């Protein structure tokens with residue numbers, strides 16, 4: 182995906198598809214973890230958060246997460262589960278808007294403040310990545326890694342993800358980079374038979390038409 186300033190433009194079709202995938206994933210992930218009796222706290226991390234909305238007011242990932250959490254408020258009340266939402270954005274202008282947008286959302290939906298703790302970071306991904314992992318590794322996690330390009334997709338970062346327990350992650354890269362990485366054994370051996378031409382459907386949880394697998398296990402670390 183090209184570099185888009187989400188503040189000044191509407192999301193493009195690719196971004197809307199990506200948000201739809203994420204939205205459906207989080208709708209399944211949240212109740213699964215909230216309702217487990219031995220789990221009191223979960224973490225959701227958006228490492229490349231953007232500013233929360235596009236120019237038309239369409240929700241980006243951080244706001245989508247808050248909307249989805251609000252949709253499960255009854256579950257939170259029942260289980261008293263705390264959700265830590267970690268959001269990181271490197272660009273300071275976007276970061277300031279992100280804080281403003283998330284705080285405004287919580288002001289409008291005050292009941293969430295009891296259960297949702299937002300942790301804001303205005304840092305480079307490579308600085309914050311290991312810090313957040315060392316803070317969150319003892320609880321169930323959902324990581325969203327929605328980078329521009331591939332400069333953060335290196336073997337070490339990827340291995341770190343794969344070795345985490347109870348951590349699901351959604352890792353977005355554009356299809357052109359994806360095809361290139363898929364040929365590298367170190368990358369592809371972990372991602373049981375990825376099929377680039379089919380990957381969007383595959384991620385949406387439908388059976389892959391080539392091997393019959395579903396997405397759920399694909400992104401579980």
Ligand SMILES: C[S@@+](CC[C@H](N)C(=O)[O-])C[C@H]1O[C@@H](n2cnc3c(N)ncnc32)[C@H](O)[C@@H]1O
Pocket residue numbers: 187200227228229230231232233234240241242243269270271272275304305306307327328329
């Ligand atoms: C594809 S956008 C994320 C969109 C967001 N997840 C959403 O749904 O609205 C990538 C974001 O990462 C930010 N970014 C770029 N380089 C970064 C870095 N090194 N560390 C952290 N964030 C960075 C960009 O400013 C941009 O807002």
